[in-house]
Amino acid sequence: MTGSGEASGRGAGAADEGTLERLLSVVGVGAVELHTAPRGLRTQVSGVHVLDALEPVIRPGELLLAIGVDRGSAHAVDVVRRAGEAGAAGVVFGPGRPEPTARALQTAAEESGTAVLFRTAWCTWAQLVGVLRAGLAAAGTPPMPATSGVPLGDLDALADAVATLVGGSVTIEDTESRVLAYSSTEENVDEMRRLTILGRRVPPWRVAAMREAGFFQALWGAGDVLHRPAHGQDPERLVGAVLAGGEALGSIWVAAVAGRPLSPNAAETLRAAARTAAAHLLHHRTHSSDGRLVEDAARALLEDRGSVEVLAQRASLPPREPCAVLAVGTGPGRSADDGPSGLYGLLTLHCAALGHRVVVVPAAGGTLVLLGGLERAAERAEGQVRRLGNALADQLSGATGAAVKVGLGDVVPGLAGAPASRRSAERALRALIAAAGPHTVARCEDVADTVGILQVVDALREVTLPPRTSVARLREFDAEHGGSCLVETLRAYLDHFGDVSAASRALGVHANSLRYRLRRIRQVSGLDLESPDARLLAQVQLRLGGEADGVRP
Numbered sequence: 001m002t003g004s005g006e007a008s009g010r011g012a013g014a015a016d017e018g019t020l021e022r023l024l025s026v027v028g029v030g031a032v033e034l035h036t037a038p039r040g041l042r043t044q045v046s047g048v049h050v051l052d053a054l055e056p057v058i059r060p061g062e063l064l065l066a067i068g069v070d071r072g073s074a075h076a077v078d079v080v081r082r083a084g085e086a087g088a089a090g091v092v093f094g095p096g097r098p099e100p101t102a103r104a105l106q107t108a109a110e111e112s113g114t115a116v117l118f119r120t121a122w123c124t125w126a127q128l129v130g131v132l133r134a135g136l137a138a139a140g141t142p143p144m145p146a147t148s149g150v151p152l153g154d155l156d157a158l159a160d161a162v163a164t165l166v167g168g169s170v171t172i173e174d175t176e177s178r179v180l181a182y183s184s185t186e187e188n189v190d191e192m193r194r195l196t197i198l199g200r201r202v203p204p205w206r207v208a209a210m211r212e213a214g215f216f217q218a219l220w221g222a223g224d225v226l227h228r229p230a231h232g233q234d235p236e237r238l239v240g241a242v243l244a245g246g247e248a249l250g251s252i253w254v255a256a257v258a259g260r261p262l263s264p265n266a267a268e269t270l271r272a273a274a275r276t277a278a279a280h281l282l283h284h285r286t287h288s289s290d291g292r293l294v295e296d297a298a299r300a301l302l303e304d305r306g307s308v309e310v311l312a313q314r315a316s317l318p319p320r321e322p323c324a325v326l327a328v329g330t331g332p333g334r335s336a337d338d339g340p341s342g343l344y345g346l347l348t349l350h351c352a353a354l355g356h357r358v359v360v361v362p363a364a365g366g367t368l369v370l371l372g373g374l375e376r377a378a379e380r381a382e383g384q385v386r387r388l389g390n391a392l393a394d395q396l397s398g399a400t401g402a403a404v405k406v407g408l409g410d411v412v413p414g415l416a417g418a419p420a421s422r423r424s425a426e427r428a429l430r431a432l433i434a435a436a437g438p439h440t441v442a443r444c445e446d447v448a449d450t451v452g453i454l455q456v457v458d459a460l461r462e463v464t465l466p467p468r469t470s471v472a473r474l475r476e477f478d479a480e481h482g483g484s485c486l487v488e489t490l491r492a493y494l495d496h497f498g499d500v501s502a503a504s505r506a507l508g509v510h511a512n513s514l515r516y517r518l519r520r521i522r523q524v525s526g527l528d529l530e531s532p533d534a535r536l537l538a539q540v541q542l543r544l545g546g547e548a549d550g551v552r553p
Contacts, residue, residue: 020043020090036106038110039113048129051065063092064083064088064092077108085112091114092118131247133247134247138282155172155180159172165263167261170182170252171196174281179197224271225270226238240254240270252273295359295360297315303419316359321373322373325422326369327407327425328369328406346400381411385408390406392406407430408442410444434450486521486524492506498529
């Protein structure tokens with residue numbers, strides 16, 4: 001991570017490195033959006049810090065991530081003022097912007113001189129921390145003189161520049177061994193390079209062999225240039241890890257061509273190129289490709305931002321034909337986003353294979369599919385949406401080994417209704433995951449009861465109940481007596497409508513053991529299981545979790 005002191009020590013030519021402007025140019029709008037910067041974009045940024053409610057330390061020059069702070073609240077205004085007093089570079093709030101009439105945050109930013117930014121809804125806080133730290137490291141690294149004229153994000157030009165310096169052919173790859181760019185070497189190249197370029201990725205069998213040999217572990221762990229000597233028909237190769245702020249962004253591969261050795265200083269040149277490439281890879285990842293522009297346009301449509309006509313043209317979707325949104329995610333357990341066959345990539349592949357006009361957009365907690373150009377007849381359009389949802393759930397569950405769930409949004413007349421369809425799709429997906437049942441695809445109306453109870457629970461989260469309710473006493477007892485499971489027992493009993501046999505089977509205990517626990521529940525908590533009001537309150541509190549006992553997240 002680059003501090004302000006380091007930036008000032010690089011000389012006049014490095015004046016823009018380590019600034020808010022440089023950081024935002026590298027990170028791009030896919031992760032964070034600037035709201036206001038009263039002191040301008042040349043403000044030095046020295047680090048990233050997560051605001052801790054228990055230890056609210058704010059350090060000068062850092063970008064403060066206000067996780068859990070409502071951007072429209074008085075607390076947010078107070079955070080901005082304190083950040084200004086401490087000399088922080090800026091404050092990043094959660095997705096969205098305050099209403100135009102809410103001037104308090106804007107005024108506080110202007111008076112304190114603190115920049116205010118917003119995380120996009122499509123980048124989680126965990127991802128943002130990594131992106132910003134990588135961005136700071138990349139923003140503070142001066143480019144190689146030979147690559148200083150390469151536009152940020154132009155990986156093809158970067159590959160050509162490195163190839164000229166090292167005297168070999170170059171490929172730039174992401175962390176999944178997919179080819180992002182390659183040098184325009186005209187001479188004959190080896191078979192492995194030819195296969196890699198044609199397939200736009202290293203052949204899977206080669207990746208598997210390198211992984212088994214521990215090559216990637218050594219590459220990312222060393223963070224340096226590794227040498228692979230010539231072997232049979234494979235020429236000498238160098239590979240440099242592209243890292244920034246502890247984040248692995250990709251790699252640069254150099255191969256000797258036509259039997260000629262690489263230049264004597266090839267390894268040192270590749271080290272410098274890898275440092276320079278970090279900013280290019282981050283920029284490319286967030287907003288330089290056509291696919292990213294399409295994705296950004298779809299995001300704006302789903303957030304109801306901007307002109308529908310303009311965004312529809314950019315996303316290559318018909319603006320006034322029926323459309324719908326599908327929300328795709330996984331249940332508790334292993335995430336389908338792990339590994340080279342991530343949910344986003346598989347969705348894009350399967351949707352294209354099924355012949356639908358879609359844009360796939362990563363979202364917090366899952367992935368959204370904006371499906372356009374549906375049939376005009378409502379019944380047929382709904383059939384298209386359901387068939388696609390069923391196909392995706394079946395194929396992706398089989399491909400990932402995870403329980404993939406698909407929430408089907410309402411079919412709307414045109415892209416102007418996409419935000420409403422997205423909301424209904426996300427509600428359906430949330431209900432599917434919360435129910436944890438066998439169903440994998442549903443519309444809101446299919447799971448209306450679960451959607452309803454989730455909305456009721458959400459509405460009750462701000463209600464502070466008396467501190468000594470029956471459930472609160474049970475939680476205290478379980479916490480004080482290790483191994484006690486009275487709360488779990490009560491939940492199973494209520495969930496099975498007081499059926500002792502069914503509840504005991506769910507808990508894996510004998511029915512007599514369950515009856516004993518129920519007597520202990522009455523003794524410890526005073527809960528009257530014969531009272532409908534007491535049972536209802538207990539179920540609501542169990543769904544709310546610890547928040548209902550006066551504990552706030």
